[in-house]
Amino acid sequence: SSELTQDPAVSVALGQTVRITCQGDSLRSYYASWYQQKPGQAPVLVIYGKNNRPSGIPDRFSGSSSGNTASLTITGAQAEDEADYYCNSRDSSGNHHVVFGGGTKLTVL
Amino acid sequence: QLQLQESGPGLVKPSETLSLTCTVSGGSISSSSYYWGWIRQPPGKGLEWIGSIYYSGSTYYNPSLKSRVTISVDTSKNQFSLKLSSVTAADTAVYYCARPLLPPHHDAFDIWGQGTMVTVSS
Numbered sequence: 001s002s003e004l005t006q007d008p009a010v011s012v013a014l015g016q017t018v019r020i021t022c023q024g025d026s027l028r029s030y031y032a033s034w035y036q037q038k039p040g041q042a043p044v045l046v047i048y049g050k051n052n053r054p055s056g057i058p059d060r061f062s063g064s065s066s067g068n069t070a071s072l073t074i075t076g077a078q079a080e081d082e083a084d085y086y087c088n089s090r091d092s093s094g095n096h097h098v099v100f101g102g103g104t105k106l107t108v109l
Numbered sequence: 110q111l112q113l114q115e116s117g118p119g120l121v122k123p124s125e126t127l128s129l130t131c132t133v134s135g136g137s138i139s140s141s142s143y144y145w146g147w148i149r150q151p152p153g154k155g156l157e158w159i160g161s162i163y164y165s166g167s168t169y170y171n172p173s174l175k176s177r178v179t180i181s182v183d184t185s186k187n188q189f190s191l192k193l194s195s196v197t198a199a200d201t202a203v204y205y206c207a208r209p210l211l212p213p214h215h216d217a218f219d220i221w222g223q224g225t226m227v228t229v230s231s
Contacts, residue, residue, distance in 0.1 A: 033217040035156075042205060042224055043156065048217035086156050090216045096169040098146070098158040098216045 004032075004087055004101035011107040012077045020072045020104045022087035030090040032070035034063060037084045037103075046085075047072055074106075082108040111136040113206050113222035121200075121229050127193040131206030131222060132186075139164055139184045144215045147180060147191045149202040150224075157202075161215075162189055196229045203227075 004024040012018035022032050031050060035043035045054050047063035060075045070089075074081055085104045091097035117129035131145070138145065146161040160170035162180045170178045179192040193200060203226050207218040 030216070033214070035218075037156075042221040043218070044221075045217055045219045048210065048214050048219075054219055088156070088158070088216060088218075096144075096161065096215070097171065098161065100148075100156040100158060103155040 004089065004099055006085075006087060006101040006104045008102070009105045009107065011109055012074070013109050014079060015076055017073065017075045018077055018106065020074075020085050020106065022070045022072075022101045023068055024089070024092075024099070024101070025068055026089045026092035026099060027065060027068050027070050029092060031065060032063070032087045032089045034061075034070075034072045035086045035088070036081075037086065043086060077106075077108050079108050082106055111208065111220050113208065113220060115204060115206050115222045115225040117225060117227070119226055119228060121196055121227060122231050123197055123229055124195055127191070127196050127200060127227055127229070129191045129204055129206075129225065129227070130188050131190070132188050133208075134187070137184075138182060138187045138189060142211060144209055144212075145180075145182070145189045146207050146209060146218060148205045148207055148218070149200075150205070151199075151202040159191065159193075159204075161209075198229050201227065201229045 034047040037043040046061045051063045062073045087101040112134045114132045121127045144161045147159040177194045182189045203224040205224045206222045208220040209215045209218045
C-alpha cells in the first residue's frame with residue numbers, strides 16, 4: 001500500500017494562478033488523477049494521465065509531475081473553482097489497487 | 110450516456126452486513142475492458158477506494174478492508190454489488206459506485222453515481 005499527501009487548504013485570489021500538490025511514492029511510477037468535489041456532489045475528474053482533461057473541463061486546469069510530486073494548476077482561478085480537490089493514483093505495488101490523497105480545500109478570495 | 114445509480118439500505122446495524130447495488134444504464138457492464146469500482150467518503154472526510162472489479166470478474170480490494178469486502182457483478186441485470194461485513198460506526202459514509210477510464214487509466218474514475226448515504230447505528 002502507499003499514501004498520497006495533500007495540503008489541507010490552499011487559497012488563491014480571483015483570477016490568479018494556484019498550484020495544488022500531491023506527494024507519494026506511487027507517483028514516481030504512476031500519474032496522478034485529479035478530482036474536483038463541490039459540497040453535496042460527487043467528485044468530477046478534471047485531469048488524468050500526463051496532462052489530459054476530460055471533455056468539458058476548462059483548459060485553465062492542467063497537471064504536471066516531477067519525482068514523487070504531482071501538481072494540479074489552475075491558471076486564472078474562478079469563483080466556481082472553489083471546491084475540494086483530491087488526487088489519486090495506482091498503488092506503488094502495481095497490483096491494481098488505488099489510493100486517494102486526503103484532499104485540499106481551495107478557497108477563491 | 111452511461112449512468113450509474115447506487116441503491117440499498119440507508120441504515121445498517123452494527124455487526125451486520127452492508128449491501129449496495131450499482132445499476133448501470135446507457136451501456137453494458139460486460140462490454141469492453143472496463144473496471145467498476147466502489148469508493149466511500151465518511152462525513153466531512155476524504156475519499157477512500159474500497160475496491161474494483163474487472164469486467165471479467167477479477168477483484169481488487171483495499172488491503173485495509175479486504176477481510177470484510179466482497180464485490181461482484183451480475184451481467185444479466187447490468188449491476189455490480191458491494192458487501193461489507195461486520196460494520197461499525199466507522200463505516201458510516203457516502204458510498205459511490207464509479208467507472209474509471211480504460212487501462213492504463215483504470216485509476217481515473219470519470220463516471221460516478223450520485224452516492225448513497227449509509228449510516229451504521231443501532
